[in-house]
Amino acid sequence: MDSTPSRQGREVFRHAGRVRFSRGVLTLFVAAFLVLFTLFVTLPVVSLFLRISPEAFFRSLAEPVVIDALSLSLTTATASTAIVVLFGTPLALVNARHEYPGRALVDTLTDLPIVLPPAVAGIALLMAFGRRGVVGQYLNEFGISIAFTTVAVILAQVFVASPFYIRQARASFEAVDRIYEDAARTLGASPPTVAIRVTIPLAWGGLVSGAILSFARALGEFGATIMFAGNFQGRTRTMPLAIYTTMQGDLDAAISLAIILVMISFVVIAAVKVITRRKF
Amino acid sequence: MLAFRAVRQLRDFVLDLALSVRPGETLVLIGENGAGKSTVLNLISGILTPDEGEITLGDKILFSSEERINVPPESRNIGHLFQSYALFPHMTVAENVAFGLRCRRLPEPEIKRAVAEQLAVMKISELADINVGRLSGGQRQRVALARALVLEPDLLLLDEPLAAVDMRAQSAMRRELRERIRETGIPCIIVTHNLRDAVELGDRLCLIEDGRLFADGRPEEVLGMRENGFIASFVG
Numbered sequence: 287m288d289s290t291p292s293r294q295g296r297e298v299f300r301h302a303g304r305v306r307f308s309r310g311v312l313t314l315f316v317a318a319f320l321v322l323f324t325l326f327v328t329l330p331v332v333s334l335f336l337r338i339s340p341e342a343f344f345r346s347l348a349e350p351v352v353i354d355a356l357s358l359s360l361t362t363a364t365a366s367t368a369i370v371v372l373f374g375t376p377l378a379l380v381n382a383r384h385e386y387p388g389r390a391l392v393d394t395l396t397d398l399p400i401v402l403p404p405a406v407a408g409i410a411l412l413m414a415f416g417r418r419g420v421v422g423q424y425l426n427e428f429g430i431s432i433a434f435t436t437v438a439v440i441l442a443q444v445f446v447a448s449p450f451y452i453r454q455a456r457a458s459f460e461a462v463d464r465i466y467e468d469a470a471r472t473l474g475a476s477p478p479t480v481a482i483r484v485t486i487p488l489a490w491g492g493l494v495s496g497a498i499l500s501f502a503r504a505l506g507e508f509g510a511t512i513m514f515a516g517n518f519q520g521r522t523r524t525m526p527l528a529i530y531t532t533m534q535g536d537l538d539a540a541i542s543l544a545i546i547l548v549m550i551s552f553v554v555i556a557a558v559k560v561i562t563r564r565k566f
Numbered sequence: 567m568l569a570f571r572a573v574r575q576l577r578d579f580v581l582d583l584a585l586s587v588r589p590g591e592t593l594v595l596i597g598e599n600g601a602g603k604s605t606v607l608n609l610i611s612g613i614l615t616p617d618e619g620e621i622t623l624g625d626k627i628l629f630s631s632e633e634r635i636n637v638p639p640e641s642r643n644i645g646h647l648f649q650s651y652a653l654f655p656h657m658t659v660a661e662n663v664a665f666g667l668r669c670r671r672l673p674e675p676e677i678k679r680a681v682a683e684q685l686a687v688m689k690i691s692e693l694a695d696i697n698v699g700r701l702s703g704g705q706r707q708r709v710a711l712a713r714a715l716v717l718e719p720d721l722l723l724l725d726e727p728l729a730a731v732d733m734r735a736q737s738a739m740r741r742e743l744r745e746r747i748r749e750t751g752i753p754c755i756i757v758t759h760n761l762r763d764a765v766e767l768g769d770r771l772c773l774i775e776d777g778r779l780f781a782d783g784r785p786e787e788v789l790g791m792r793e794n795g796f797i798a799s800f801v802g
Contacts, residue, residue: 468613469652471639473666474717483665487656 331548338541346542354520355528355543362436362524363504366443370451370500375493378455379481393456400449404509407445411514415441438515439522443504451500458492459485495558502554505547568721568753572609572619572629581605581777587721592747592754594768594785598796602777603757604649607723610755611646612639623720640669645714645752649726651706653698659709660685660694666717684716688746703730704739711743715750722747722754728763740766761800764789773797 415422415432432438470480508526515522525543532539571584581602587593595603608614618631628637667677685691688708731739771788773781781788791797
């Protein structure tokens, strides 16, 4: 009689031991997996910093090919982000708030560049805006040619980066409670005033992080740019193109440019994290 | 004087009713959840549009399906307080109260003066620069009321005005609300679940059931209709 509880007790104890053991194995396995994966992502990035001395890094920052690429990239990515925000904000707001025939189609089309390979985007842009393209041939008659110019760089960036902003903007607008918009209307605000003074401020965090993501994507654009805009220093050779070009001769310049892009990426991730965490 | 007659298809039934509010009168709407009380307020302020009907306020036609008139909410000059108060979370108390005046493009000094005056009347001057996220239920109610009253509306719509105010403060707030409504003389429609709201605030009581007007009269008349299931449970 009195031995039964203690045998049960031992059983329970042994069972608990088994659970603890298998949980330990699982933890170890998951930890190893996490470490391996994190290393796989970080090691290549760290290697960039290990392959170049600080002196060589700063020396190549003074090279014209690097300076040109850096300033071209920053100006074109800024311009394309501005265009995306200007056109994308009303589009996202309308699609978030209004039902109209063809809305689903517009949504799908604005998302298309995310899944489209950049090389396809490049040749498609060329077929549209190239010298003999669908639109380009008419522009050409007015003496306007877009392909292989800085404008082409911006167009390629707008094309590939716009979905990042528009998706985020739409989601942020949808997250704004309509009751605030209704209240604003009854207080005397017309629909445009409601958008400017209520909806956009309430969606602000999401809009800014969408714009930052879109800027980062524009900064990294390679495939569509090299096909549609070419690779001319100072005009169309953005940082990714300059990395590709200098890699064959001046590896230090390529690594320096890569390091700058890595640093910008880190700032972007940090900025998005900080901004999206802020809540009213 | 508000005259309201509207038909609108809702999810479960057709809302079809007519009611009116005389100058300076306070009308209280009671009824089950989902009977269409808040919908009536939304139709009057213009957030929702009737399928057909006519809404007039004073000598202004706000909506008429026959004459194809539909004045947008921003031009109706009706104060609408939502159950959740819907204070703008990205603005301070003073900015919330100034919102409607800014939409009317009044000169800045005039806005400042009107806001300060309204905050003083509502006894919330010390909250002017506080973000609305940090207010209590009672304070929110005052800010929402100030935000509507500063515009001197022709009609005031209050949806469960005291529901978010905590129990202990409710009777004081109710007394104060009644005084403010009397002082301003603005006609008023109040939606409520609370018997004391109905008795103490209402000049007239309307019972709405499934989108139709079931009873309309002085509070003691309507509340005397004990044979009605809702009234019986409402009076308790």
